[in-house]
Amino acid sequence: MNRTVSKAKRILGVDIDNVLAESDACLRTMIRQRFQIALDEKDITQYDYGAYGVTEEQLVEVFNLFNTDTCRTLKLIAGAKAALSRLTARYEIALVTSRNPASxxxxxxxxxxxxxxxxxLHFxxxxxxxxxxxxxxxxxRHEHAHRIASTGATVYLMTRPWNAMPLAHPNVHRVASWKEILRHLL
Ligand SMILES: [Mg+2]
Known part of the structure; x- marks a missing residue:
């Protein structure tokens, strides 16, 4: 009788917004259309639109709409789908998002x-x-990357204007693209 040896796959955690989905571009478009506040990606050096003139009330309105409706229309980040399709053979994929569970x-x-x-999938x-x-x-997100790195995981931080500050943990590595992540993980 053959003995089946099952080897558990290692777990790869993956964020959704601005890692799989072009969320920042969508949110800035919503903010511009509803409140006439024009923001460029390069200027978002903190991932908090409240720091750029959007009020708390406006943020609540935008995120309620984003979570329940607009996030259905998001574009994929370049290379994300091809990468996940390859990585799923080798890793257990855990999507972990800070989005409100209402989404x-x-x-x-x-x-x-x-x-x-x-x-x-975790919210x-x-x-x-x-x-x-x-x-x-x-x-x-710089802060998430560092907290996760402290658990012992290797973290690939996709470089964006809002995470440009220096890295402060040896487990956090900057990457420019999914192509580069595949070079590390395959
Ligand atoms: Mg994100």
């Missing part, structure tokens, strides 16, 4: 529409504290 239905709709493979801002033993993680 669950729309987020699942978008993931299905874009045919993105994944094994787990939680405390990505590092979920007890998930990440082998590696792909992220765009």
């Amino acid at each position: 669950k239905e729309s987020t699942e709709y978008w993931l299905k529409k874009k045919s993105l493979p994944y094994d787990q 939680n801002d405390e990505k590092h504290a979920l007890g998930i033993p990440y082998y590696a993680f792909v992220e765009d």
